[in-house]
Amino acid sequence: MRNKVQKSSLKAFMKQRRMGLNDLIQKIATNSYACKHSDVQSILNISQPSEPELNNSNPSPPASPSQQINLGPSSNPHAKPLDFQFLKVIGKGSFGKVLLARHKTEEHFYAVKVLQKKAILKKKEEKHIMSERNVLLKNVKHPFLVGLHYSFQTADKLYFVLDYINGGELFYHLQRERCFLEPRARFYAAEIASALGYLHSLNIVYRDLKPENILLDSQGHIVLTDFGLCKENIEPNGTTSTFCGTPEYLAPEVLHKQPYDRTVDWWCLGAVLYEMLYGLPPFYSRNTAEMYDNILNKPLQLKPNITNSARHLLEGLLQKDRTKRLGAKNDFVEIKHHIFFSPINWDDLISKKLTPPFNPNVSGPNDLQHFDPEFTEEPVPNSIGQSPDSILITASVKEAAEAFLGFSYAPPVDSFL
Numbered sequence: 001m002r003n004k005v006q007k008s009s010l011k012a013f014m015k016q017r018r019m020g021l022n023d024l025i026q027k028i029a030t031n032s033y034a035c036k037h038s039d040v041q042s043i044l045n046i047s048q049p050s051e052p053e054l055n056n057s058n059p060s061p062p063a064s065p066s067q068q069i070n071l072g073p074s075s076n077p078h079a080k081p082l083d084f085q086f087l088k089v090i091g092k093g094s095f096g097k098v099l100l101a102r103h104k105t106e107e108h109f110y111a112v113k114v115l116q117k118k119a120i121l122k123k124k125e126e127k128h129i130m131s132e133r134n135v136l137l138k139n140v141k142h143p144f145l146v147g148l149h150y151s152f153q154t155a156d157k158l159y160f161v162l163d164y165i166n167g168g169e170l171f172y173h174l175q176r177e178r179c180f181l182e183p184r185a186r187f188y189a190a191e192i193a194s195a196l197g198y199l200h201s202l203n204i205v206y207r208d209l210k211p212e213n214i215l216l217d218s219q220g221h222i223v224l225t226d227f228g229l230c231k232e233n234i235e236p237n238g239t240t241s242t243f244c245g246t247p248e249y250l251a252p253e254v255l256h257k258q259p260y261d262r263t264v265d266w267w268c269l270g271a272v273l274y275e276m277l278y279g280l281p282p283f284y285s286r287n288t289a290e291m292y293d294n295i296l297n298k299p300l301q302l303k304p305n306i307t308n309s310a311r312h313l314l315e316g317l318l319q320k321d322r323t324k325r326l327g328a329k330n331d332f333v334e335i336k337h338h339i340f341f342s343p344i345n346w347d348d349l350i351s352k353k354l355t356p357p358f359n360p361n362v363s364g365p366n367d368l369q370h371f372d373p374e375f376t377e378e379p380v381p382n383s384i385g386q387s388p389d390s391i392l393i394t395a396s397v398k399e400a401a402e403a404f405l406g407f408s409y410a411p412p413v414d415s416f417l
Helices: 002-019 021-029 038-047 117-122 126-141 170-177 182-201 263-278 288-297 308-317 332-336 346-350 395-403
Strands: 084-092 096-103 109-116 148-153 157-162 214-216 222-224
Touching: 084 109, 109 117, 117 126, 117 157, 126 148, 126 157, 170 214, 170 263, 182 222, 182 263, 182 332, 182 346, 263 308
Parallel strands: none
Antiparallel strands: 084 096, 096 109, 109 157, 148 157, 214 222
16 A cells, blocks of 8 residues: 555656646746745745846847748748648647647658647747757757758647657656666767757757657657757857756756856756666755755765766766866867767767667557657647637737748638638
8 A cells, every 4th residue: 555655656746747847936926925925935036037148238028929930941831730630649848739640641650749829929938939940950960859840830829740759758768767777878878968969069058958858769769859948059168148947957057047058968968867877866856945955055966876987977067167067178079088988989879870778669650658648648639730710810819820920821721620
């Protein structure tokens, strides 16, 4: 009985963590009564976003609905929801869902990310959608980054047509196995580091590395996904100062609201590697304020059940002073040449010639064994594959349509009402 209670408690805890503490913070922030509590105020104070960019004393006002977002070569103005058969919900986010979909004529399977324009506009997140699109367009040249095939829109929704990856989230496998042996953790860390190094070579900082954003493909290779928090145009010595990320993986400089650079991604790699080896992120606490204090002030504690090379790497990546952090001088080159990765042949790794330590053993596109039933058991909303009747389009929907004109707008027609 006790084991059942413990398992139930653990499942509830992991579900809460999956939803993210940021959502909780946002809910608290909108509750005037809760905001009066001193503890809540201290948490919200540290969690408030700072100015959008460094050296920008006059931040630009929110984008007006008339401003266009142009997705350029990613757009497909001829595509429409009825081109797809939407089969299963395989993921959820702040602005919509990710669905397994089969193209009716191509008979190819895709992961289609469907975003609600109204929700994006409400939180003024148009720029993050643009960043996601821009990064996705550059991903086709790297084997460990999810690729965008094209995008399109209806009056109230945006559609990203992405590679379908069904080996499961790293989070899902970590949840089931608690932690990984060092060789397996090394393989994943190497592929993740390779992907981050490639993004950095394009002057992109990822900023939101966590097990939920790391997928395994059908062979067991890493695929990085969800580029909504990426920051473009960060030169090797450049910095930014936007407060964003996921609480468990925030670097000290982000919490301090100080300028930060691409080394923020190496901190996150250290946090993910630590979690793969130990089962929880470093400095973790269910109390967000306590966890933030741990990240800022508590020394890194490493149990003795890892090799000296793993210990040395974690100490280098989880260095609180970003100027002394591993990767601060020569970025990916420093990580690549660390002794922990000496068993890795990087040319073979990038060519996918190394055999993954775990094979998801999926039988085909319809094999959803590695997706959380919390998603797959949810019914596919009828509205996903439809556009609203033009008579029923409200002012807010019209406003949303105007804000994303460049996305490749497909106006509602009788054929898919």
